[in-house]
Amino acid sequence: MRLDGVRILDLSRLLPGPYATQLLADSGAEVVKVEDAGAGDYARSMEPLTDRGTGAIFEMVNRGKRSVAIDLKSEDGRAAFYRLVAESDVVLESFRPGVVERLGVDYETLSEHNAELIYCSLTGYGQNGPWADRAGHDLNYVAIAGLLDMTRESPDATPQVPGYPIGDMAGGLFAAFAIVEAVLARELGNADGEYIDVALADVVASFSQAVAYQALTGDPAEPRPGETPLTGGLPWYDSYETADGNWVTLAALEPKFWRAFCEAVGREDLVAEHGSDDPDVRAALRAELEELFCQRTRDEWEAALADVDGAVTGVYAPAELDEHPQFRARDLVERHGDAPPRIGFPARHRETPTETSEAVPEQGEHTRRYLAEVGYDEAAIDRLLESGAVR
Known part of the structure; x- marks a missing residue:
């Protein structure tokens, strides 16, 4: 319009x-x-x-x-x-x-x-x-x-x-x-x-819709980053530091994305961990992912997973918007x-x-x-x- x-x-x-x-x-x-x-x-x-x-x-x-x-x-x-x-x-x-x-x-x-x-x-x-x-x-x-x-x-x-x-x-x-x-x-x-x-x-x-139910019903009473599904409570939906001190995000909420990611990085043994409610399992999985992502740089991870439906992207600074090929293709700047x-x-x-x-x-x-x-x-x-x- x-x-x-x-x-x-x-x-x-x-x-x-x-x-x-x-x-x-x-x-x-x-x-x-x-x-x-x-x-x-x-x-x-x-x-x-x-x-x-x-x-x-x-x-x-x-x-x-x-x-x-x-x-x-x-x-x-x-x-x-x-x-x-x-x-x-x-x-x-x-x-x-x-x-x-x-x-x-x-x-x-x-x-x-x-x-x-x-x-x-x-x-x-x-x-x-x-x-x-x-x-x-x-x-x-x-x-x-x-x-x-x-x-x-x-x-x-x-x-x-x-x-x-x-x-x-x-x-x-x-x-x-x-x-x-x-x-x-x-x-x-x-x-x-x-x-x-x-x-x-x-x-x-x-904008609080993702945490509103927990906040308004008291279940839990005070949702926090690191605790709710979309604020880092899930190891398969979080950010991880890379070898060059940069960061990548992993947002494999759906099992199909998680499976694709695990297969692409040679960790099929982790597929079954997706969806676990056990805090010990989640903590162990997070440690595995931290060790995994620190083995390559941000750009290396993006290149390696570019064609994989694993929902992995790098964390970029605003100054990098102009150079990113996605935003360039969209003529955003x-x-x-x-x-x-x-x-x-x-x-x-x-x-x-x-x-x-x-x-x-x-x-x-x-x-x-x-x-x-x-x-x-x-x-x-x-x-x-x-x-x-x-x-």
């Missing part, structure tokens, strides 16, 4: 909201960043910086968008925004609850200007509940949702901060999904306008002109998608264009620029 013809006004900053609208822009939507007339999206200046002096995170999630700069605290600025809303399909915001009401850009107000408007609020804890007004970032959301606790192998171990901002990215992804869902419902005639409340903490919590490389849209369509711009907008670069489009003449635009209502 292409989103050509869908216009989205993005009031968000930093990572979750812009990632959501980047996915939508990559799907063909027209995304207009509505930045304040002061600093704008402060991800523009966050380190690390690209060679062009722009925040790397900003460049990664704002390709092909437009930017208008509006002071929503001014009457003239709000009036200009209302005109844009009347000609748009979606508004996404990520302010703390209550801010949009004070600014006069809440759903109830904006729906008076566009009855078919889809409005998505993307926040840390959602619009209700005792934590709704709390400040937070990704680390807080993965903490409350149980993910950070699940990085500890025992209650005495230190939680390990995930290598990627899971809450930010998951929340952005789910916001994009919810927006597409609402657009589709509207186009099918099942709804008009829609208000969507997405909480990053909720989305991370929904994109390069366009002098723009920094980026991880592209992670889905492929049979039909060639409409070409999208890779330009990163300057703050307010398209203000004049969009104001003219919604009915302001040149003199009126000049007055707004001079007053500071827009930039």
Whole structure:
């Protein structure tokens, strides 16, 4: 489904909201960043910086968008925004609850200007509940949702901060999904306008399905890495160090994969150990696998088992993504002109998608264009620029 013809006004900053609208822009939507007339999206200046002096995170999630700069605290600025809303399909915001009401850009107000408007609020804890007004970032959301606790192998171990901002990215992804869902419902005639409340903490919590039963029923009461089937409790589903200090993963959950692996490494004697509940058998099997995998390097194991359905892959660093033949074949890392490389849209369509711009907008670069489009003449635009209502 292409989103050509869908216009989205993005009031968000930093990572979750812009990632959501980047996915939508990559799907063909027209995304207009509505930045304040002061600093704008402060991800523009966050380190690390690209060679062009722009925040790397900003460049990664704002390709092909437009930017208008509006002071929503001014009457003239709000009036200009209302005109844009009347000609748009979606508004996404990520302010703390209550801010949009004070600014006069809440759903109830904006729906008076566009009855078919889809409005998505993307926040840390959602619009209700005792934590709704709390400040937070990704680390807080993965903490409350149980993910950070699940990085500890025992209650005495230190939680390990995930290598990627899971809450930010998951929340952005789910916001994009919810927006597409609402657009589709509207186009099918099942709804008009829609208000969507997405909480990053909720989305991370929904990722706990693999351990939710044990956690919610107390069987066991506190699932831990190294104890549950998908967190290292099974020796045939774990990671192992190799001869060069790298690691490989073995994920032979199904007996057929385990058998294929055992036969490929000449250890048919281990086939019958699969599925054992005996802790002593599992411990002995893990020791055997540790000794086995340390006999070759990561790349040697991958080469040796490349044609074996044993579910073995190496552990790679993010810096190695660009060189991996699988990601190269998928054209996942994109390069366009002098723009920094980026991880592209992670889905492929049979039909060639409409070409999208890779330009990163300057703050307010398209203000004049969009104001003219919604009915302001040149003199009126000049007055707004001079007053500071827009930039």
